[in-house]
Amino acid sequence: MLNSEGNNLTDAQNELYLWIKNYMKDFQHSPSIRQMMQAMGLKSPAPIQSRLKHLQEKGYISWQEGKARTMQIVDEIFEGIPVLGSVAAGGLIETFTDTTENLDISEVLAKKNVFALTVNGDSMIDACIADGDMVLMEPINEFYSLKNGTIVSAMVPGLGTTLKYFFKRGEKIFLEAANPSYEPIELNLENVVFQGKLLAVWRKV
Amino acid sequence: MLNSEGNNLTDAQNELYLWIKNYMKDFQHSPSIRQMMQAMGLKSPAPIQSRLKHLQEKGYISWQEGKARTMQIVDEIFEGIPVLGSVAAGGLIETFTDTTENLDISEVLAKKNVFALTVNGDSMIDACIADGDMVLMEPINEFYSLKNGTIVSAMVPGLGTTLKYFFKRGEKIFLEAANPSYEPIELNLENVVFQGKLLAVWRKV
DNA sequence: TTAGCATTGAAACAAATGTACTCTAATACA
DNA sequence: TGTATTAGAGTACATTTGTTTCAATGCTAA
Structure with missing residues (x-):
């Protein structure tokens, strides 16, 4: 990992570097020197070339000589x-x-339609899902593929959304907490809407 | 999110699209038409122009007309x-x-020098860190900034690496589990090496 | 101040590049 | 079979763009 200490940038270099990073994040491609010139309020490409050269010498960027818009941020390649x-x-x-x-x-993040929910309460505490955790969920396409024991988020119309273990026994649906102080919820299939099944748990401390 | 069903690509279009995605992932900038021409084994830019036009009409890519290497993948903007x-x-x-x-x-991932460890065992179970979880750690730069109660990974030379609550009482260091069946470990500062402090927990189910 | 150095402005050039056009070959279809 | 459609080759051109060069300006240290 480059870009650490010891490679201090001047204000002008740093301003340019941050602008480039932002541009490339937004547009997915490198800006041209004349674009940077305008963005920095300059009237000549020479100062930009100079700053780019310094950024390159200090290991912040690289590009293919002579080729248009071929810059790369050498940072953040992970x-x-x-x-x-x-x-x-x-x-x-x-x-x-x-x-x-x-x-x-990214394997999880790359899946389509993944969404996240914030967890309220401790009913899944024995599954190590705590209050304040984020749960990453995947929409359930085919209900019949849901296996017993899967953790799902389900909406019981009129009541609300909840995170529970899913079980199907006969025609009955059971939503069970991972906490002995909560009673299982027994439902008919038509009284529940499943929003997603658990993919991953994220907790920032 | 585009790129879903209904916008079927021909084989040639799909091959080009996949190649572009791969190129842009590797190089962080758009390829030129002549590069794509070579990569597709063609001898003229016209077929590439045609395929790009189709990809654009179907919502897969976009670019700034007349500008070099300004393509963007319209997918995956999240x-x-x-x-x-x-x-x-x-x-x-x-x-x-x-x-x-x-x-x-990405806020966590963007930090420098973040590393991850796989958790073995259940000594941190009451902190909702379970066997098999990944913990994302940040190196500890200044030992003295470590606060009591922080979760750290520490190496006790000759023994191994462990994940525990950190406490400092006087000159003594205590590493305490989040599980009553484990006894606290009492150490002198010179007998322990701290590798990192907990940033986040990741669990894939 | 003055010499030296870095920065900027300005202009010009050649290479890279997107685009348009024509022509040919292949393919599909009736 | 013949015609329409599509894909590709080849070419040409204008713009974009990186690069070079030189002079002017500003800044710093002796």
Whole structure:
């Protein structure tokens, strides 16, 4: 990972760098030198060339010489986050290894129509889903593919939306909490709308 | 979200589209028509122009007319995942609202030097960190900024790496599990190496 | 101040590039 | 079979664009 300490930018360089990052995020392609010129309020491409050269020398950007709009931000080239190893949450078992496996969050994020919900309450606490967590859900296309024990978000019309374990026994639907202090909810299929099934849990501390 | 059903592509169009997506992912900028020409094994820009026009009409791409390398993939423009509302994990409280808040996972991912660890064991179960979860950690730069109660990954040389609550009392360091069946570990500062503090938890089901 | 250096403005050039056009070959269809 | 449609090759051209060069300006340190 570049762009760390030791490569301090001048104000002008930093302003340009931030503008470029923003532009490329918005447009998915590199700006031209004359565009940057205008954006920086300059009347000549030379200062931009100079700043780009410095940004390149300091490892912030790169481009293909002579080719139009071929800049790349060398930062932020990561696919997920490196998984450095495993950590014991029990005894002291495993040491920090140096695997290069990748935590592919994007695998979940890339699915179509994924949505997130904020969790209120503690009824799923035994499933390690706590108050304030975000749950990432996937819409349920075919109800009949839902397996018993899946965690789903379901709306019971007139009551509200809730996150529960799903069970089907005969014609009855049961929504069960992961917390002994909550009673299972028994429903008929026509009294419940399933919004999604659990894909992942995200908790920011 | 475009690119769904109804906009079927011919084989040639699809091949080009996939190649473009791949190129733009790798290089962070749009390819030129002549590059696409070569990649598709063609000897004239005309077929590429035609295919691009079709891709644009079907809503897959867009570009700025006359400008070099200004293509954009119109698909996949998402910042995180939409948070559709909150869901009760207790009683049936809240209904599906239509907020447009965004779950900004990238906020965490954008931090420098973030790394991930796989959790083994259940010693942090009362903190809702379960066996198999991924914990996203941030390196600890200044030890003295560590607050009591922070969850850290620490290496006790000769033993291994572990995930625990951090406490400092006087000169002693305590690593405490979130599980009554584990005893706190008492250490001197020189006998422990802190690798990171907890930023987020990720669990894929 | 003055010499030296970096920044900017200005202009010009050549390469890269999108676009338009014609022609030919292949394909589909009736 | 013949015609219409489509895809591709080839070419040409104007614009965009990176790059170079030179002079003017501003700033800093001796």
